[in-house]
Amino acid sequence: MILSINANQVRQVPVPETSSPACQGMDTDLFFPDKASAADSAPNEAERKALRVCAPCQLKRWCLVQELAEVSVADRIRGVRGGLRQVERRALYRAHSDAGRADQ
Ligand code: SF4
Numbered sequence: 735m736i737l738s739i740n741a742n743q744v745r746q747v748p749v750p751e752t753s754s755p756a757c758q759g760m761d762t763d764l765f766f767p768d769k770a771s772a773a774d775s776a777p778n779e780a781e782r783k784a785l786r787v788c789a790p791c792q793l794k795r796w797c798l799v800q801e802l803a804e805v806s807v808a809d810r811i812r813g814v815r816g817g818l819r820q821v822e823r824r825a826l827y828r829a830h831s832d833a834g835r836a837d838q
Contacts, residue, residue, distance in 0.1 A: 756791035766813035770820040777819055784814035791817065798823070802830055 757765065764787065767780030777785060788794060798816035801823065805811055808824040808831075815823065 750793055750796050753792035755793050755797070757787050760787065765815060770813075773821045773825070781814055781819050785817060785819070788814065788817035798826070802827060 765784045767778065767784070769778060769780070771778045771781055788797075791797070794817045798818065801811065801815055805827065808827045811823045811827055812820055814820070818826070
Protein backbone atom coordinates (compact mmCIF):
# COMPACT_ATOMS: atom_id res chain seq x y z
CA MET A 735 0.00 0.00 0.00
CA ILE A 736 1.50 3.31 -1.04
CA LEU A 737 -0.46 6.44 -0.26
CA SER A 738 -0.30 9.55 -2.31
CA ILE A 739 0.14 12.61 -0.12
CA ASN A 740 0.85 16.01 -1.60
CA ALA A 741 2.60 19.00 -0.07
CA ASN A 742 -0.66 20.77 0.78
CA GLN A 743 -1.89 17.77 2.74
CA VAL A 744 1.31 17.76 4.79
CA ARG A 745 0.66 21.36 5.79
CA GLN A 746 -3.04 20.80 6.50
CA VAL A 747 -3.21 17.63 8.58
CA PRO A 748 -4.12 18.66 12.13
CA VAL A 749 -3.17 16.77 15.24
CA PRO A 750 -6.03 14.34 15.92
CA GLU A 751 -7.85 14.98 19.17
CA THR A 752 -10.18 12.03 19.46
CA SER A 753 -7.95 8.99 19.01
CA SER A 754 -4.99 7.52 20.86
CA PRO A 755 -2.14 5.85 19.03
CA ALA A 756 -2.37 2.07 19.07
CA CYS A 757 1.32 1.99 20.00
CA GLN A 758 0.86 4.14 23.08
CA GLY A 759 2.90 2.78 25.98
CA MET A 760 4.60 0.11 23.89
CA ASP A 761 8.33 -0.50 23.70
CA THR A 762 9.51 1.59 20.76
CA ASP A 763 12.10 -1.07 19.88
CA LEU A 764 9.21 -3.03 18.39
CA PHE A 765 9.00 -0.45 15.61
CA PHE A 766 12.71 -0.46 14.82
CA PRO A 767 13.59 -3.99 13.72
CA ASP A 768 17.29 -4.82 13.28
CA LYS A 769 16.75 -5.44 9.59
CA ALA A 770 14.41 -3.90 7.06
CA SER A 771 12.92 -5.91 4.24
CA ALA A 772 13.49 -4.98 0.61
CA ALA A 773 10.81 -3.61 -1.69
CA ASP A 774 10.60 -6.84 -3.62
CA SER A 775 10.14 -9.06 -0.57
CA ALA A 776 7.46 -9.55 2.03
CA PRO A 777 7.74 -7.88 5.44
CA ASN A 778 10.02 -9.82 7.77
CA GLU A 779 8.76 -11.26 11.05
CA ALA A 780 9.83 -8.28 13.15
CA GLU A 781 8.15 -5.85 10.75
CA ARG A 782 4.98 -7.93 10.76
CA LYS A 783 4.77 -7.62 14.55
CA ALA A 784 4.89 -3.84 14.31
CA LEU A 785 2.53 -3.74 11.34
CA ARG A 786 -0.03 -5.69 13.36
CA VAL A 787 0.02 -2.94 15.98
CA CYS A 788 -0.44 -0.23 13.36
CA ALA A 789 -3.18 -2.07 11.47
CA PRO A 790 -6.12 -0.95 13.66
CA CYS A 791 -4.62 2.45 14.55
CA GLN A 792 -6.88 5.36 13.72
CA LEU A 793 -3.90 7.68 13.36
CA LYS A 794 -2.09 5.99 10.49
CA ARG A 795 -2.51 8.81 8.01
CA TRP A 796 -1.56 11.47 10.53
CA CYS A 797 1.42 9.37 11.57
CA LEU A 798 2.67 9.10 7.98
CA VAL A 799 2.17 12.75 7.20
CA GLN A 800 3.95 13.79 10.39
CA GLU A 801 7.00 11.83 9.33
CA LEU A 802 6.98 13.38 5.87
CA ALA A 803 6.99 16.78 7.52
CA GLU A 804 9.74 15.87 10.00
CA VAL A 805 12.43 14.22 7.89
CA SER A 806 14.70 15.95 5.43
CA VAL A 807 16.12 12.92 3.63
CA ALA A 808 14.65 9.50 2.88
CA ASP A 809 17.53 7.69 4.59
CA ARG A 810 16.36 9.07 7.93
CA ILE A 811 13.17 7.05 7.64
CA ARG A 812 13.60 3.90 9.66
CA GLY A 813 11.51 1.05 10.94
CA VAL A 814 7.75 0.69 10.83
CA ARG A 815 5.41 3.63 11.20
CA GLY A 816 1.96 4.52 10.02
CA GLY A 817 1.26 0.96 8.96
CA LEU A 818 4.07 0.95 6.41
CA ARG A 819 7.53 -0.56 6.27
CA GLN A 820 10.70 1.48 5.95
CA VAL A 821 11.07 0.73 2.26
CA GLU A 822 7.47 1.77 1.57
CA ARG A 823 7.77 5.04 3.48
CA ARG A 824 11.05 5.92 1.79
CA ALA A 825 9.32 5.45 -1.56
CA LEU A 826 6.41 7.58 -0.34
CA TYR A 827 8.82 10.28 0.83
CA ARG A 828 10.66 10.30 -2.50
CA ALA A 829 7.39 10.45 -4.42
CA HIS A 830 6.25 13.32 -2.19
CA SER A 831 9.56 15.15 -2.69
CA ASP A 832 9.34 14.72 -6.45
CA ALA A 833 5.76 16.02 -6.43
CA GLY A 834 6.81 19.02 -4.34
CA ARG A 835 9.52 19.92 -6.81
CA ALA A 836 7.05 19.55 -9.68
CA ASP A 837 4.66 21.99 -7.90
CA GLN A 838 7.31 24.74 -7.82
S1 SF4 B 1 0.20 4.21 12.92
FE1 SF4 B 1 1.71 5.45 14.03
S2 SF4 B 1 0.65 6.05 15.91
FE2 SF4 B 1 -0.48 4.33 15.03
S3 SF4 B 1 0.37 2.49 15.99
FE3 SF4 B 1 1.50 2.80 14.09
S4 SF4 B 1 3.32 3.99 14.67
FE4 SF4 B 1 1.81 4.16 16.36
